[in-house]
Amino acid sequence: MVRIAARASAASRQPADVFQRIVNEVFQLQAAILRYGDTVGSNHGVSASRWQVLAVLARTPFSVAAIARRLGLKRQSVQRTTDLLVDEGLVEMIANPDHSRAKLGRLTPAGARVHAALAERQQQFCLDCARGISLGDLLRFERMLGVLRDRIDHADAQPRIERHVARATRGSKGGSKK
Amino acid sequence: MVRIAARASAASRQPADVFQRIVNEVFQLQAAILRYGDTVGSNHGVSASRWQVLAVLARTPFSVAAIARRLGLKRQSVQRTTDLLVDEGLVEMIANPDHSRAKLGRLTPAGARVHAALAERQQQFCLDCARGISLGDLLRFERMLGVLRDRIDHADAQPRIERHVARATRGSKGGSKK
DNA sequence: GTCGTGATGACAGTCTACTGCCAATTGGGG
DNA sequence: CCCCAATTGGCAGTAGACTGTCATCACGAC
Numbered sequence: 320m321v322r323i324a325a326r327a328s329a330a331s332r333q334p335a336d337v338f339q340r341i342v343n344e345v346f347q348l349q350a351a352i353l354r355y356g357d358t359v360g361s362n363h364g365v366s367a368s369r370w371q372v373l374a375v376l377a378r379t380p381f382s383v384a385a386i387a388r389r390l391g392l393k394r395q396s397v398q399r400t401t402d403l404l405v406d407e408g409l410v411e412m413i414a415n416p417d418h419s420r421a422k423l424g425r426l427t428p429a430g431a432r433v434h435a436a437l438a439e440r441q442q443q444f445c446l447d448c449a450r451g452i453s454l455g456d457l458l459r460f461e462r463m464l465g466v467l468r469d470r471i472d473h474a475d476a477q478p479r480i481e482r483h484v485a486r487a488t489r490g491s492k493g494g495s496k497k
Numbered sequence: 498m499v500r501i502a503a504r505a506s507a508a509s510r511q512p513a514d515v516f517q518r519i520v521n522e523v524f525q526l527q528a529a530i531l532r533y534g535d536t537v538g539s540n541h542g543v544s545a546s547r548w549q550v551l552a553v554l555a556r557t558p559f560s561v562a563a564i565a566r567r568l569g570l571k572r573q574s575v576q577r578t579t580d581l582l583v584d585e586g587l588v589e590m591i592a593n594p595d596h597s598r599a600k601l602g603r604l605t606p607a608g609a610r611v612h613a614a615l616a617e618r619q620q621q622f623c624l625d626c627a628r629g630i631s632l633g634d635l636l637r638f639e640r641m642l643g644v645l646r647d648r649i650d651h652a653d654a655q656p657r658i659e660r661h662v663a664r665a666t667r668g669s670k671g672g673s674k675k
Numbered sequence: 676g677t678c679g680t681g682a683t684g685a686c687a688g689t690c691t692a693c694t695g696c697c698a699a700t701t702g703g704g705g
Numbered sequence: 706c707c708c709c710a711a712t713t714g715g716c717a718g719t720a721g722a723c724t725g726t727c728a729t730c731a732c733g734a735c
Contacts, residue, residue, distance in 0.1 A: 335623035395722085420731090464526050468529045597701090
């Protein structure tokens with residue numbers, strides 16, 4: 320399908336170059352998703368990150384740590400978002416019979432209304448985006464996302480030379496470079 | 498314990514459900530990339546975002562705004578990162594014959610050294626990640642990322658019903674949408 | 676019953692990206 | 706020549722995610 324020899328410059332087909340473009344595209348795709356979520360959500364008074372939390376709690380109450388695991392975020396990040404949602408009256412913390420300290424977040428009636436409105440828009444949005452793309456392509460795409468994530472997570476991120484030395488020089492990241 | 502509600506939708510093949518899982522995967526893939534970049538970069542004193550700027554400037558000097566366009570970020574974000582890189586001695590601003598105010602960023606010898614070390618690691622990393630994946634699959638994946646981004650960017654993010662009413666009922670966080 | 680480990684919530688601080696606003700520069704039209 | 710729009714840099718403020726740290730709670734080992 321593609322001639323291998325000539326013109327590798329414009330859009331390089333070297334695996335490493337393709338991969339770098341993919342990294343850039345992933346960043347921009349995530350930014351686009353966040354932009355969309357913020358825009359749609361703002362019409363209902365919530366940002367993309369709050370929407371995410373609402374979506375998790377819409378199914379069934381969860382502790383903050385459980386929400387974080389589902390979203391792939393840190394406890395502390397979700398904690399902050401959840402606190403704000405409680406302040407706004409969209410979420411309430413209810414007692415957890417299994418753990419006196421780890422209360423469960425649950426949508427208030429107001430929170431449920433917001434989520435319902437957003438879910439409806441999201442359904443249409445998803446269908447719009449998926450239109451014309453075969454289910455097989457979508458599933459392949461989803462699988463590839465997972466494969467790449469696995470590989471990146473399991474890649475050896477440590478230097479091959481004096482790992483302990485390099486690690487000792489860390490600790491202040493950017494600030495150490497004065 | 499964390500098998501939660503994922504069961505019901507775990508293998509859903511409805512396009513909208515697949516799409517929602519894709520969104521989640523994109524977020525986590527981006528987080529994984531950032532984690533990797535920070536880990537590798539920290540061994541050389543730079544974070545993932547600084548690495549990105551160094552990579553752009555490695556080819557040829559650019560103005561801050563030009564870097565931002567290349568990375569798909571806002572001017573102000575890149576400006577801040579670039580200022581820090583200048584403080585750290587990895588980048589220097591040189592005169593721009595075409596614009597007296599928009600100076601061009603260029604790697605200092607120290608910056609070039611850091612970038613060279615990172616580029617070498619990155620090359621190996623990209624090859625590791627792409628191993629076993631056909632070039633065609635990679636290119637298809639790259640194309641799909643672009644397609645989805647286009648659709649999301651061009652999706653109708655506005656409500657179909659009385660936007661001004663919804664906005665009027667907000668108040669606090671609505672400021673972002675002015 | 677007591678202790679240690681892990682999970683959890685809470686608080687503080689950092690980093691990065693965003694928006695908003697303003698000043699200076701550039702290039703084109705009136 | 707002067708004015709205007711677009712571009713650019715600079716500064717301020719906000720949002721969200723991260724790490725680090727500590728106290729508390731649950732649970733199993735002893």
